[in-house]
Amino acid sequence: MSLSLESLPSKEQELADTDFDGPSSRRSPVPLAWISAATIVAVLALWSLASNYGLVSSLFLPSPAAVYQALKGLAVVGFVDATLAQHVGASLLRIFGALAVAILVGVPAGLAIGTSRLGKGILDPIVEFLRPLPPLAYLPLVIIWLGIGEASKIAVIALAMLPPVILSTATGVRSTSTDHINAARAFGASRLQVLRHVILPSALPSVLTGTRIALGAGWSTLVAAELVAATRGLGFMIQSAAQFLVTDVVIAGIVVIAAVACLFELSARLLERWLVPWATRT
Amino acid sequence: MSVLSLNNVTLRYATADHRSTPVLASIDLAIESSEFVVVIGRSGSGKTSLLNIAAGFVAPSSGRVCLDGQSVTGPGADRAVVFQDDALYPWQSAVENVAFPLRLRGIPRRERLARARDILDGVGLQEAADRRVWELSGGMRQRVGIARTLASDPRFLLLDEPLGALDALTRSRMQGFLLDVWQRSGAGALLITHSIDEALLLATRIIVLAPNPGRITSEIATPFGRDHLAGTPLPEIGGSSAFRRLHDELTALIHAEDEGIAA
Numbered sequence: 363m364s365l366s367l368e369s370l371p372s373k374e375q376e377l378a379d380t381d382f383d384g385p386s387s388r389r390s391p392v393p394l395a396w397i398s399a400a401t402i403v404a405v406l407a408l409w410s411l412a413s414n415y416g417l418v419s420s421l422f423l424p425s426p427a428a429v430y431q432a433l434k435g436l437a438v439v440g441f442v443d444a445t446l447a448q449h450v451g452a453s454l455l456r457i458f459g460a461l462a463v464a465i466l467v468g469v470p471a472g473l474a475i476g477t478s479r480l481g482k483g484i485l486d487p488i489v490e491f492l493r494p495l496p497p498l499a500y501l502p503l504v505i506i507w508l509g510i511g512e513a514s515k516i517a518v519i520a521l522a523m524l525p526p527v528i529l530s531t532a533t534g535v536r537s538t539s540t541d542h543i544n545a546a547r548a549f550g551a552s553r554l555q556v557l558r559h560v561i562l563p564s565a566l567p568s569v570l571t572g573t574r575i576a577l578g579a580g581w582s583t584l585v586a587a588e589l590v591a592a593t594r595g596l597g598f599m600i601q602s603a604a605q606f607l608v609t610d611v612v613i614a615g616i617v618v619i620a621a622v623a624c625l626f627e628l629s630a631r632l633l634e635r636w637l638v639p640w641a642t643r644t
Numbered sequence: 645m646s647v648l649s650l651n652n653v654t655l656r657y658a659t660a661d662h663r664s665t666p667v668l669a670s671i672d673l674a675i676e677s678s679e680f681v682v683v684i685g686r687s688g689s690g691k692t693s694l695l696n697i698a699a700g701f702v703a704p705s706s707g708r709v710c711l712d713g714q715s716v717t718g719p720g721a722d723r724a725v726v727f728q729d730d731a732l733y734p735w736q737s738a739v740e741n742v743a744f745p746l747r748l749r750g751i752p753r754r755e756r757l758a759r760a761r762d763i764l765d766g767v768g769l770q771e772a773a774d775r776r777v778w779e780l781s782g783g784m785r786q787r788v789g790i791a792r793t794l795a796s797d798p799r800f801l802l803l804d805e806p807l808g809a810l811d812a813l814t815r816s817r818m819q820g821f822l823l824d825v826w827q828r829s830g831a832g833a834l835l836i837t838h839s840i841d842e843a844l845l846l847a848t849r850i851i852v853l854a855p856n857p858g859r860i861t862s863e864i865a866t867p868f869g870r871d872h873l874a875g876t877p878l879p880e881i882g883g884s885s886a887f888r889r890l891h892d893e894l895t896a897l898i899h900a901e902d903e904g905i906a907a
Binding site: 539541542544545546547548549550551555559560563566638639640641 | 724729744748776
């Protein structure tokens with residue numbers, strides 16, 4: 363389902379566009395969006411063919427139509443005692459709860475790393491320890507500590523989100539221009555004023571980038587976090603559907619997860635364009 | 645009348661092999677708030693270090709920086725700094741940038757923006773006020789940056805090659821602008837440059853800095869900046885015989901310094 367992701371206009375694609383179809387090519391190039399659309403159509407066609415002619419058992423690969431029907435059923439009737447909206451809502455609540463925690467903890471931590479030697483010395487090893495750990499590795503420990511309720515799910519997602527938020531904030535702080543800081547100091551700004559009026563706004567574009575990466579990291583941790591003792595949520599929905607071999611719901615759930623991830627990416631980019639236009643202009 | 649003085653200031657940088665390189669050697673320089681002092685020297689003469697010490701960004705290795713006889717140890721609102729790159733804040737509009745020094749003093753938003761607008765009007769930048777900084781041209785940005793120093797009402801303007809990044813045509817217009825701002829501010833100015841023409845057009849006094857280590861080798865007084873403020877257009881000044889005579893003299897002074905190195 364990464365296909366739908368590729369139809370997003372990303373920086374890399376724009377770059378590829380100028381690199382290979384730039385002024386040197388005489389013919390007007392086929393728009394990238396068309397190629398991507400054609401890929402999606404081709405995959406859907408192959409998928410339909412395979413399931414219509416019984417090449418693959420519908421237990422393994424239900425037809426696109428069946429998945430569409432499953433989606434409709436999910437939206438109206440629901441699955442395991444909750445409608446699709448309720449599953450999505452439960453997952454979003456966890457994701458944004460975790461994001462709030464990650465920002466509240468991560469931004470001050472990033473500021474500490476970026477502005478003080480002491481802060482860097484204390485926090486760097488912790489972040490470097492946490493960063494490469496797969497969330498599934500610490501999930502059992504978090505459950506021992508926080509129980510099987512909402513708190514442990516939010517904690518696991520927040521832990522996955524923390525490193526990108528912290529590291530991006532620290533990078534943003536360190537990239538603050540010396541002239542910007544010196545100008546404020548020459549106008550008589552105190553250390554706190556420099557932090558608030560110069561360093562924080564300078565770091566904002568980087569913090570937003572970190573938030574975007576964190577959303578991705580958190581979303582991919584969601585299914586793991588919802589494996590244990592959840593009664594709602596997209597990860598839980600897929601998991602229970604798989605246990606009953608309701609493959610069409612599994613695939614529908616995956617499609618929804620991918621679609622929500624796309625929406626995150628799009629809205630994060632819009633937010634960047636709106637909040638930090640000086641950093642996103644090309 | 646305020647005086648900004650550097651008393652027997654030296655600066656040494658530590659090098660990798662635990663020795664230290666002298667950057668500035670015993671600089672004595674006093675600037676009154678009625679003056680426009682231009683420090684001219686080639687790269688490596690330590691002129692930016694000299695300005696950074698005067699601004700309080702860099703502590704001298706020995707010697708003192710004094711304002712009206714009082715020793716100062718860090719940057720402060722009494723000495724505004726203009727950088728080669730405008731150092732405007734891109735997250736603020738032009739008028740918000742100009743209001744920034746007032747914001748630091750806790751002046752309410754409505755009042756500080758009104759005052760910033762007056763400052764921009766006064767220097768002919770009213771059309772830039774509500775634009776985003778990154779929508780402005782390089783020359784316009786630098787003019788807003790210079791206007792911003794007026795809001796902090798400093799006693800001294802420290803200008804680190806403020807026109808260095810601009811093209812030649814913009815540069816000549818900016819020189820008149822700088823003189824205008826200097827006069828409005830009522831502050832003393834210390835400007836760093838490596839352009840002989842610029843030094844002659846702007847300065848009331850020119851300091852020649854020689855490299856290795858940076859030291860003052862000569863100083864000359866010039867009348868042209870004040871002539872311009874009195875009404876003589878800059879091109880007329882640049883074409884006058886008095887200007888050419890001082891130009892030759894200053895060039896000779898800088899060449900003498902070169903021969904000093906060769907010998």
